[in-house]
Amino acid sequence: MDDRSKTPASSRLTATARQRPSSVTLQDVAREAGVSAATASRALNGSTRNVQSDNVSRVLAAAARLGYVPHVSAQATAKGSIPTVALVVSDVADPYFSSIAVGIIDAAEAGGLVVTMTVADRSPEREVQLVRTLRGQRPQIIIIAGSRINDTDTRGALIDELKQYRAAGGRVVLISQPELPFPTVAIDNVDGARLLARELAGAGYRRLCIIHAPHRIRTSYDRYTGFVTGLEESGISMDANFAMETEFTRSGGYEAARELVERGLRNIELIFAVNDAMALGVMSALRDAGLVPGRDVAVAGFDDISSAVDVVPALTTVTVPLRTAGLEAMRLALADDDAAGEAGIPTVWIPTAVRLRESTPPVSGRLITVR
């Protein structure tokens, strides 16, 4: 660490040393085209109408000949902001976030914006710090994708930071739960889990175990709550013994399931993990214990990540149109909601859909009765 922090200093010096070597500027282009910088600027970016067409082409030609690329930072200092959208995700390697990113990137590119992606590493503190740093870049839009965590300290700090950004003319959009005073794209976790529970109850499942993450992680909490609600609506009351708390990861799921098997499954028929990664961990633990997922114990997840269809048996889960969520976020960001005023904070709900697969066969169809 210490080493690392020292390393960049020297390299920065190095970079500084040859920092200002040639680089074609607007002046160069203007000179080459025989016009003023102002005209060149107008020809290149401003409303083309006000520049004589032959001058326009002359400038364009000169720019092409010289390989001119506008200095975005200079444009930014002159104009005030940069045509980028800064995206903060919790984890790049998680398909959940990368799918959202895909949607945002597609929509942004269509709008001529470049997406800058930074990673908060699932830490609320880091998230606040990142927003601070990003503010300095003056992006036009900041989108934060990630489950809210109940953590009042950083929550307040994040709101402050975001408000300052907005006060400086930036647009903020959140992809998570609608609990912060900013436009939000909300995934309907509660309802998805509720419907899943009802479907499973309809398939005959009665004895279930919910494996979830700590309740302060909203996504997990919402799915947990929704599932319980769905069960209750189906006349199944949740026995507290059948919920286990663990980490929000594959290994969290593995550990929980291992412990469950060790303690004796009783006659649990189905394990619902609040995300697919955890569910895969659960399946793995079951297999390691000599049990066959979907036959000995059914398993369900949430997210519908791509491996959900590659495991055997294919995983029952709830699909979340993540790319759509990303697109919607950009739509919200670009929407001119000044008209709407402060009347209401726009919230877009993204619906989810249950995907029943082989990991949860109808109970009656099961060949081997759970002991």
Place this chain on the structure above:
Amino acid sequence: MDDRSKTPASSRLTATARQRPSSVTLQDVAREAGVSAATASRALNGSTRNVQSDNVSRVLAAAARLGYVPHVSAQATAKGSIPTVALVVSDVADPYFSSIAVGIIDAAEAGGLVVTMTVADRSPEREVQLVRTLRGQRPQIIIIAGSRINDTDTRGALIDELKQYRAAGGRVVLISQPELPFPTVAIDNVDGARLLARELAGAGYRRLCIIHAPHRIRTSYDRYTGFVTGLEESGISMDANFAMETEFTRSGGYEAARELVERGLRNIELIFAVNDAMALGVMSALRDAGLVPGRDVAVAGFDDISSAVDVVPALTTVTVPLRTAGLEAMRLALADDDAAGEAGIPTVWIPTAVRLRESTPPVSGRLITVR
């Protein structure tokens, strides 16, 4: 100064209400701290040694009080470049690239650099265009991760663009194959595939089929070549009939395997797909045809993506330390190789390692003989 006081805040608010709204500047901080802008700047960023300590604290306090965030673009126009590393990947949603990204992001953050990630969508043209756009942002480093594609037109354009960037003081690092005149982090695909082939040959496999992507995709070509080499080294000569070309995706693998089964497997004992996604597609096609992967036909892939251990049977593959590749790329980028001169283009080889799993049981241990 006078100008400033004349530039009426009121007119700003009216004229360009959303364009240039308040935003604390260095001037504000300096005024608040009762020092000059120069001193404030030095206190905030320059070598602290040259500023009286009480002034430093006064400035820091003022900055904190005002919620000051430096305007990165302004710093950039003044300094010449921005403390960011621009990363170009082919596909965000692909774990291959997101793993590399993780490594780069970790290393960059340790060095105080922000990572900007853009997506070329597997198109060489788009890649060139992105580099052009990115050049405009004047990042300190540009890293391109993605398989080179034999495409001489865009290849030349890319080299030009990159050279111009370097001429302007930027650092370039490639993560792919060492075939462009820039520092490169190279994944040893050839050797990984070669060793895999030898291991499989050692396990008793003799009749194999290679499913690969078009040869102009270097990654696929290298793995194909390496695998063939490995077989030959083991005394197994490749019959051309046993290679199939398809897309570099899961569905490409699926289709190829489906076709293979349809045409009759003959007595193929093992299918090697040049990446795990394709291998998963192969497995899926086999299952859909009523065959059991690993029992009826063995399957092997390359990459060791996370689902490789979740499928049943777990997939034999070649693990690629992608995060390490990312770290190495940053190391190369920050390395002061001016001393080295143009003598040689630094290339770091990332070793790969074979992971034998249940999808390729030793042939003798198989219970059911392949028909």
Place this chain on the structure above:
DNA sequence: TTGAAAGCGCTACCAC
């Protein structure tokens, strides 16, 4: 339509 010139916010050089 066009050019001159005044910034945008910040850094860096140069005297004091």
Place this chain on the structure above:
DNA sequence: GTGGTAGCGCTTTCAA
């Protein structure tokens, strides 16, 4: 040590 001041490259009035 510290404060003027001259840029950095670009946009945008304001006259002409």
